[in-house]
Amino acid sequence: MILIMNNVMKKAKYLYKLMPVLILVSTFLSCKKGINDIEKVQEKMTLKPSSATIALDENNPAKDIVTFTWEAARPQSNDHLVSYTTKLDVVGNNFGSSTAILNYEDDGTLSRSFTSEQLQNWANQKWGIPANKSFTLEFRVVAQWEGGATFEAPEVKTVQINVTPIKTVVFDADKVFLGGSAVPGLSKVEMPKTLENLNQYAYVLNLQPGELQIPVDFNGATNYISSADASTTLKDGEAIGIKMRETAFSWKIETAGQYRVIVNMQKATATIYSPAQALTPKVVNWNGDGAVPQVTTISELWMHGAINSFGTPIKMDCKVSLADPQILVYTGGRTGKTKFIVYGGTDNSKNLAYAFSCPLTSTGTQQEQTLPLGTVSALSGGSTSAQRNSYYTIPSGTNVIVFDLRNMTILAEKR
Known part of the structure; x- marks a missing residue:
């Protein structure tokens, strides 16, 4: 009798120790069954670009260069309201808040277009892409539902396109100066960047008859801006093509007075206004x-x-x-x-x-x-x-x- 009781006690202790494991397994199996019971969302939304590869159009910058179009997301009950959010960014930025172009699309809108001008400006000023370097953009559309008695998982679609930028001539410069015998004093004058265009330098100063030079410092070396045709004659108020060279180049200043000098590094142009062509406020x-x-x-x-x-x-x-x-x-x-x-x-x-x-x-x-x-x-x-x-x-x-x-x-x- 005592032996039987000992066996019963041993079995009871074993079952007692095994109980947490059985509960855990039971819970896991029930959870697994629950997960399997959730039906997979049947997404209906599709997304495609008008072209997978584009070249920005210098001659028609304000014209749409790419359009992203998507099909409507899966239908839901009338209690659910669907909205679409779109994002555009350079691949690798992960649609960061400081880099993504975000749009909340109007009801019924199923496309988003961008112009060459927009993409070129964002590439240079927002995304910091070096001039003339091709890049890849990704566009994402997110469909989300609000209202209704049930939660509806959003639909997300992303596509990529390759972009060739508008070719620009950009000179590297740490500093740009005005110098030569036409500049009064013993030292050259530094030209600041303009607020409206950080690829442009400008300055207004009094000049005397003599030679005007535009030295450019970059990486410890000094080069000089010259007219593309090597003409030293001032073309008053006219934007002229320029190039960079190692030897000094000078424009002839014949009349004393206030001059306005503008150097656009992006367009590779220089404009010099004499007192006779002075710009005035509105x-x-x-x-x-x-x-x-x-x-x-x-x-x-x-x-x-x-x-x-x-x-x-x-x-x-x-x-x-x-x-x-x-x-x-x-x-x-x-x-x-x-x-x-x-x-x-x-x-x-x-x-x-x-x-x-x-x-x-x-x-x-x-x-x-x-x-x-x-x-x-x-x-x-x-x-x-x-x-x-x-x-x-x-x-x-x-x-x-x-x-x-x-x-x-x-x-x-x-x-």
């Missing part, structure tokens, strides 16, 4: 409060509209470009709906001031538009009621706005 006429005539020489702009609740105009602290006094550059993070006025007072003249914003409609009526990031847009100006009541919306992320009042264009960028 001047506008408008009527203030009480119909008092106003004449404004533009060197500053103010934001006015929903962005400031139509209160005190926001001074933009624009920098006037050394390349052209009619180019103003704003660096700041203000975004929202606004027009850009030439008056900063708090009286009623702020509502009557000459204003820059989007162009009027084809019938001459007011309208509102959103500035696209990285794309040059048309700029219109005036003091008519329709123009004063037209507005541009500065998109989120903008931190640079370039106003070209000579060519009446505007460019919003995120740098």
Whole structure:
């Protein structure tokens, strides 16, 4: 009897020790069965580019060069609302927040296009791709559902395309100077980069009759910019082709006065304005409060509209470009709906001031538009009621706005 009881006790102890293992196995099997019971999502969305290989078009920069098109994602109940988000980035960036071009697509939109100008600008300024180097882009579309009684897994599709950039002639430079006997003093003068184009150098200075040189320092060596045709004659106010050479080259300066010198490394051009061809700021006429005539020489702009609740105009602290006094550059993070006025007072003249914003409609009526990031847009100006009541919306992320009042264009960028 005692022997039987001992055997029973041993079996009980064994089963007691084995119980956690049995529970674990049972749980694992039940989980495995549960996973197998979940049906695989039958994705319906497809994505394809208009071409897997593109070459950016220098002659038609504003024309769409590639279009990504996708089929609608799988249908769901009426309680589920589907939305599409698209991203564009260089392969390897993993669609990072600082590099990806993000768009929330409108309802019913199943495609996204990009122009040569957009891709070229982003390659140079946002993605830091060396000039003339081909690169690979990846485009992703994500379909997501909201609402409904059940969770729906998103559908994600990604494609890649190869891009050949617009060929540019870019000179390497650490510093660019103005020197020679035409520059007063004993030392050469450094030319700063322009805010509107970091591949461009410009400076305004007084010159005397003599020789003007443009030395370029790079990696400890000094070379000189020369005209492509080796002509030393100044072509006043005309952009000329340039090249780099090891020996000194000089332009002849015959008349003393204030000169404006511009070197565009990206376009490989140089422009020299003598006093006879001096560039001047933009001047506008408008009527203030009480119909008092106003004449404004533009060197500053103010934001006015929903962005400031139509209160005190926001001074933009624009920098006037050394390349052209009619180019103003704003660096700041203000975004929202606004027009850009030439008056900063708090009286009623702020509502009557000459204003820059989007162009009027084809019938001459007011309208509102959103500035696209990285794309040059048309700029219109005036003091008519329709123009004063037209507005541009500065998109989120903008931190640079370039106003070209000579060519009446505007460019919003995120740098």
